Amino acid sequence: DTGVSQDPRHKITKRGQNVTFRCDPISEHNRLYWYRQTLGQGPEFLTYFQNEAQLEKSRLLSDRFSAERPKGSFSTLEIQRTEQGDSAMYLCASSLVSGQSNQPQHFGDGTRLSIL
Amino acid sequence: DAKTTQPTSMDCAEGRAANLPCNHSTISGNEYVYWYRQIHSQGPQYIIHGLKNNETNEMASLIITEDRKSSTLILPHATLRDTAVYYCIVKSTGTASKLTFGTGTRLQVTL
Numbered sequence: 001d002t003g004v005s006q007d008p009r010h011k012i013t014k015r016g017q018n019v020t021f022r023c024d025p026i027s028e029h030n031r032l033y034w035y036r037q038t039l040g041q042g043p044e045f046l047t048y049f050q051n052e053a054q055l056e057k058s059r060l061l062s063d064r065f066s067a068e069r070p071k072g073s074f075s076t077l078e079i080q081r082t083e084q085g086d087s088a089m090y091l092c093a094s095s096l097v098s099g100q101s102n103q104p105q106h107f108g109d110g111t112r113l114s115i116l
Numbered sequence: 117d118a119k120t121t122q123p124t125s126m127d128c129a130e131g132r133a134a135n136l137p138c139n140h141s142t143i144s145g146n147e148y149v150y151w152y153r154q155i156h157s158q159g160p161q162y163i164i165h166g167l168k169n170n171e172t173n174e175m176a177s178l179i180i181t182e183d184r185k186s187s188t189l190i191l192p193h194a195t196l197r198d199t200a201v202y203y204c205i206v207k208s209t210g211t212a213s214k215l216t217f218g219t220g221t222r223l224q225v226t227l
Contacts, residue, residue, distance in 0.1 A: 045215065045216070097213075107160045
């Protein structure tokens, strides 16, 4: 399967614990995005990387959230001291961008986080 | 990026064409119209995008009005597997890279 891969698919944890999610983008895609989706809503943008550089962060990304893409390939999203409100689906997407091209973003199937 | 307006829900009989409308009256000249869909418990799936010309691929057709203020996604022969939430998104090719999703149209395909 050459699509965007996310791990784990489901994560259940107690409030206050730290969690980390991984995203493997489509090979050779230079942009990687993180979104969050709560029940009944469309996905909301969190942050994106161009290669290893994090170029934009949403105001939704509080200090407890950190994302990395150390070698410009896979990315991790960590949430520290989880809260009930962090329960959501965390989606990763990737795209190939060069110049003014408008290649679409392709999404993984997400990690569903449940905070007890 | 311009905002979009879509009906909350639609029904379509299996085998018939599903026509999903989207209004984007504030779209600007460098903004593309993208369509994604999301089947329950899966990530959004890219369907099609266009600037001003009509587009067709193996999944769907995209019809954009001449003034670009609205568009219609057409699934020519809907099947039960097309039941999903369909999102119409307007995005520029400039520095703004994120997709801004609304709440989409929930399409229910019935027998």
